[in-house]
Amino acid sequence: MGHSSVRGEGTRESVPHARGARDGGRGDATGTDGGTAAGTEDGTDGGTAAGPDGGTPAGTDGGAPAGTGSGAGTGRGPGARGRGSRGPGAQGPGAQGGAKNGRRGPGRQPAGPAGRRARRRANGKGGRRVFRWVASVLSLLILATAGAGYLYIEHLNGNIRSGGRSGGESGVRKAAPDASGNTPLNILLIGADGRNSKENLALGGAKDTVGDKPRADVQMLLHVSADRRSAAVVSIPRDTRVDIPACKDPETGEKFAATNRIITESLQRGGPGCTLTAWEKLSGVYIDHWMMVDFAGVVRMADAVGGVPVCVKQNVWDRPTAQVKGGSGLKLPAGETYVKGEQALQWLRTRHAFFNDQGRAKAQHMYMNAMLRQLKEQNAFTDTGRIMDLAEAGTKALQVSEELGTVKALFDLAMELKDVPTNRITMTTLPTVEDHRNRAHLLPADKPARQIWKMLREDIPFDGNGGPAAASGPTAAPKPSGPAAAAPATLSVTVVNGTGGGGQYAVRGRAGGVAEALRGKGFTLATASQTAAPAEETVLAYPKSAGEQGRADALSVAKALGVPAGAVRATGDAQGMTLTVGADWREGETYPVQDSPKAGDLPAEAENSNGADEGACMEVYRPYQW
Secondary structure: OOOOOOOOOOOEOOEOOOOOOOOOOOOOOOEOOOOOOOOOOOOOOOOOOOOOOOOOOOOOOOOOOOOOOOOOOOOEOOEOOOOOOOOOOEOOHHHHHOOHHHOOOOOOOOOHHHHHHHHHHHHHHHHHHHHHHHHHHHHHHHHHHHHHHHHHHHHHHHHOEEEOOOOEOOOOOOOOOOOOOOOOEEEEEEEEOOOOOHHHHHOOOOHHHOOOOOOEEEEEEEEEOOOOOOEEEEEOOOOEEEEEOOEEOOOOOOEEOOEEEEHHHHHHHOOHHHHHHHHHHHHOOOOOEEEEEOHHHHHHHHHHHOOEEEEEOOOEEOOOOOOOOOOOOOEEOOEEEEEOHHHHHHHHHOOOOOOOHHHHHHHHHHHHHHHHHHHHHOOOOOOHHHHHHHHHHHHHHEEEEHHHOOHHHHHHHHHHHOOOOHHHEEEEEOOEEEOOOOOOOEEEOHHHHHHHHHHHHOOOOOOOOOHHHHHOOOOOOOOOOOOOOOOHHHOOEEEEEOOOHHHOOOOOOHHHHHHHHHHHOOOOOOEEOOOOOOOOOOEEEEEHHHHHHHHHHHHHHHHHHOOOHHHEEEEOOOOOEEEEEOOOOOOOOOOOOOOOOOOOOOOOOOOOEEOOOOOOOEOOOHHHEO
16 A cells, blocks of 8 residues: 655655645545545545555545545655645546546545535534534643743742842942943852751762751853843852952851951851852942852753763873862863763862862863854754753752742753854853962962953953954943932042052052042042051942932042042941052052053963863863873
């Protein structure tokens, strides 16, 4: 018997197909040796008919509707005359056994006007019945799908854990929109090293820290440009000493005073919000959201993503040695290996075998770049099945700031990132120097660190692959509207000498000199503080309670001295307007003009890992080779 697969128009000569009509198929016919001919247009009245060599004609109710069983006559052969492409089947001596275009079976409907009228009546009733049936089924399917979709989204929402965005006051404001009304997007990514669950303890770490508050073992700032055409990631080594602001623990209400300690401890002093505030205070960059994951969450996410390729130049085994305890347990042969699950966690935690924290950050960047390439290759941003897998794993693994506490918010965030090309994603680690107080700790390297923060604040791409438009920098924003500044003679300004920041010696009399310059510009109430406060960068702070008027007043002072608007910050603890003259302004009455970096102008000391680089490979420290 002839082949009877119905799948729309045939595309291969060896497998005949039916060409389905709008309401159910036009019928079909095959040759004399046992082909079939389907009947009427809605697929309900068509019988089957064989050619002279022995088919079995069926009546109006015996045929199979098109789209379910009968095959289309195709090509030329000794069979019925049917509609199709050329192949073994149509136009031959048995043409009387089929119908032209497969629309009329041979036995039940009379020819002529009477037969046509009868067929029209039958088709009309059948078509309406089929339409009503299809409409009913579709309605049920839509309702069932919508109900299941709602329940699934609610299930995912139930997975998400969230907390407050900020744990303290940094005084940093969100960047003004560009000419198109867009602003950059900044997200702090935190990897916590908590070992307070059996699952996390089994995945690594010292047992003597069980019960301790988790530390921020991994910290990265993801910056997506206002035009969403480039992205940058900056890591800070966990043992970098920074100013941690006063914070409040959102769960216990415990308050922590401001301090100067390594940044990994910020998570213990008020949760992820405090770590975010410490980053804002250090960088001057407003951070929109935070996302945090623990060991077990990393494993879940790595399993959902699937294998990610990583590379080592030598065999690596990160294990305890006679000199150094601990180790991630990572053991890989030289070359490329696909890692997932627990092995991916080992890769991300490896520090000793990759020399230090900076080496570990570079390995993490390699993994993240490879993962992004994998997700793009897998169409993970558009494939429904992949999205559901990742959503299930992500909502269980991640803790997020409260604005991201719904599936919709996380989905919208993913859509912001999906169109950034991989060659416009650049990852780096903040350049550091050894801490003179403790050789086991680090300090931000003054000049290169300031350059990186400046590039982020001014939304300058870390890569040079954006062409002339990116090289020229972001489009200027329209002038903001707001209240007019008060008259200069009515504004009190306290000037503080901070020129001793960054390990430099303080310039004597610097606060008095700048205060005198302000008085000369009409700010007659400007005074110099007798207390020094070392700072690497100049900052003009005003009380947060002063609102927009306070900002307008502070901006007028900044303009008079040439201080950039990015250095103007609202703080909760400011008693009045305070100008701290930092180590970046050691002389002169006006702030020194500084050239803005251009796209791709990362400091020479900084790592530069591009998302499109598939040849990256980690060097392994000799004691950890095997």
